[in-house]
Amino acid sequence: MKLDVIKLDGDKAGSVDLNEALFGLEPRADILHRVVRWQRAKAQAGTHSTLGKSDVSYSTKKIYKQKGTGGARHGSKKAPIFRHGGVYKGPQPRSHAHDLPKKFRALGLRHALSAKAKAGELVILDSLALADAKTGLLAKTLGERGWKRVLVIDGATVDANFALAARNIEGVDVLPTIGANVYDILKRDTLVITKAGIEALEARLK
Incomplete structure (x- = not known):
């Protein structure tokens, strides 16, 4: 050519x-x-990052007693089910x-x-x-x-x-x-x- x-x-x-x-x-x-x-x-x-259950800032005190409330059993307020709780298996920094x-x-x-x-x-x-x-x-x-x-x-x-x-x-x-x-x-x-x-x-x- x-x-x-x-x-x-x-x-x-x-x-x-x-x-x-x-x-x-x-x-x-x-x-x-x-x-x-x-x-x-x-x-x-690859800098995306979320806070997991162990990363969010909350007391680990049991939020209410185990029995007698009529509600589901819960412990830490950090659980992903709660608002402002940790993210379950969210993105973490990594190489793509x-x-x-x-x-x-x-x-x-x-x-x-x-x-x-x-x-x-x-x-x-x-x-x-x-x-x-x-x-x-x-x-x-x-x-x-x-x-x-x-x-x-x-x-x-x-x-x-x-x-x-x-x-x-x-x-x-x-x-x-x-x-x-x-x-x-x-x-x-x-x-x-x-x-x-x-x-x-x-x-x-x-």
Whole structure:
């Protein structure tokens, strides 16, 4: 698969041959779904917590005598049956993460890249190098390209001026190659990868 390479100003800067094993697969929704679920479950805070019978603050004194009241037998006011009593088997802090094989995660990344390429939402950029870290100037440039919701992937490191300028632009995410992931790729409308990013991705997923 061959794609044109452009500069930030929109001028052509040659072309690049993309690896079919990374960008030429037929995207499978089931694979993408499993990897996204794994990512989101891993990111879930899991801080939900309820007070059980032993956690609520009440006296442990028997609330009324055992016999002769005509009512049901009760002891502690902390019982879940009472208002403000403890919660029975309520949620407790835990990790929601589950295992997913490393090879399957890599396969999901290949399918995400292929999905963007097939949809025509993949752009190859010559370089992210900027002379100055000017947010307004970069926002104008991205607007001229029509990139409103975009993920930009650079090589091993991201150009410092570009990262600084893009940091406060809504809808723009910037990642080094090692941070490339299925969820972020699918979340944005356009995927922009530099030539250095392509080489690094091929090395990572070979």
